[in-house]
Amino acid sequence: AQTVTQSQPEMSVQEAETVTLSCTYDTSENNYYLFWYKQPPSRQMILVIRQEAYKQQNATENRFSVNFQKAAKSFSLKISDSQLGDTAMYFCAFMKQGYSTLTFGKGTMLLVSP
Amino acid sequence: DVKVTQSSRYLVKRTGEKVFLECVQDMDHENMFWYRQDPGLGLRLIYFSYDVKMKEKGDIPEGYSVSREKKERFSLILESASTNQTSMYLCASSLTDRAGNTIYFGEGSWLTVV
Numbered sequence: 001a002q003t004v005t006q007s008q009p010e011m012s013v014q015e016a017e018t019v020t021l022s023c024t025y026d027t028s029e030n031n032y033y034l035f036w037y038k039q040p041p042s043r044q045m046i047l048v049i050r051q052e053a054y055k056q057q058n059a060t061e062n063r064f065s066v067n068f069q070k071a072a073k074s075f076s077l078k079i080s081d082s083q084l085g086d087t088a089m090y091f092c093a094f095m096k097q098g099y100s101t102l103t104f105g106k107g108t109m110l111l112v113s114p
Numbered sequence: 115d116v117k118v119t120q121s122s123r124y125l126v127k128r129t130g131e132k133v134f135l136e137c138v139q140d141m142d143h144e145n146m147f148w149y150r151q152d153p154g155l156g157l158r159l160i161y162f163s164y165d166v167k168m169k170e171k172g173d174i175p176e177g178y179s180v181s182r183e184k185k186e187r188f189s190l191i192l193e194s195a196s197t198n199q200t201s202m203y204l205c206a207s208s209l210t211d212r213a214g215n216t217i218y219f220g221e222g223s224w225l226t227v228v
Contacts, residue, residue, distance in 0.1 A: 009154075033214035045204065045219035052214060091156060100145045100164065100208055101172065102217055106156040 002027045002094050006105035013082045014113055020067075021077045021108050023092030029053075031097035034068065034075045039107075040088040048090070051075065079110075087112045117141070118220035120205050126226045133192040135223050137205030146188035147206040147217065148172075148180060157204065163188055164210065195227045 003026045013019040025034070036048040051059045051068050058066050063080045079086055089109050093102040121136045139146065147162040149172075159172030161180040169180050177199060181189045188207075192199055205220040 035216075037219075043202075043222045045206075045222075047216050047218075050214065050216065095214055097214075100210060100215070100217075101147065101159055101162055102157075103159075104149075104157040106154060 002029075002096065002103045004092050004094050004103055004105035006090075006092055006108050008108045009106070010109045010111070012111040012113060013079075015082055015084060017082050018078060018080045019082055019110065021079075021090050021092075021110065023075045023077070023105060025073050025075065025092075025094050027073070027094065027096070029096055033095040033097075034066075035093040035095065035102065036064070036066070036075075036077045037091045037093060037104075038086075038088045039091065040085075045091075049077065082112045084112050084114065086110060118205055118207055118218050120203075120220040120223045122223050123221065124224045124226075126228060127192075127195050129196060129227055131192075131195050131227075133195045133225065133227075135190040135192075135203055135205075135225070137188045137190070137220055138186050139188075139205075139207040139218070140186065141207070141209075141218075142185065143207035143218075144185070144210045145208045145217075146182065147208075148178075148188065148190045149204040149206065150174065151202040151204055151222070160190065160203075192225075195225075197227050199225065200227045201225060 034051045092105040117140045148160040149157040163182040179191045203223045208217045
């Protein structure tokens with residue numbers, strides 16, 4: 001079974017600064033997908049970024065980027081130029097190749113302050 | 115945009131009641147999911163369905179059942195609600211046309227069992 005670990009229950013950052021959220025996972029699979037989801041206080045869970053394990057290049061979406069280290073089984077999320085609207089719970093998630101379900105970490109609550 | 119709609123945002127039910135949580139998606143997705151979200155535990159998969167009338171148990175199916183009579187609708191049923199089922203329930207859906215597809219979530223249903 002796969003497990004996803006987010007070791008930071010809470011983090012805080014000031015506006016315009018950069019913050020990195022950590023995620024590690026455990027799997028014996030070689031092909032899989034990794035995701036970061038964001039859940040703002042309104043509760044709608046939305047996809048931030050996804051990474052295919054077979055791709056060595058790190059995924060980037062505007063101010064969001066990942067540092068994917070396959071050998072270390074690490075998948076951290078970097079948020080640049082943090083904005084107040086980035087305040088949310090962030091979940092790291094794993095999907096096995098050939099499957100449709102996600103395994104989630106316990107989440108990191110990020111607070112962005114003025 | 116994908117729309118996953120959970121008809122009840124907030125419910126209060128009594129112990130022993132039968133509870134139905136309804137979810138509808140409008141993008142012709144084959145897969146539908148029910149997750150439960152609890153503080154400090156992240157999201158845990160209860161059941162998922164990959165086609166009409168098909169269902170698979172997730173990680174925590176005990177005390178729950180599901181129904182999928184139409185492709186767009188996936189219902190979660192608590193046959194006899196108990197206080198330990200007080201939680202946030204998230205419905206989600208995805209396509210199966212390629213591997214690693216994004217899963218889209220509804221806004222969630224807060225259930226309190228008293």
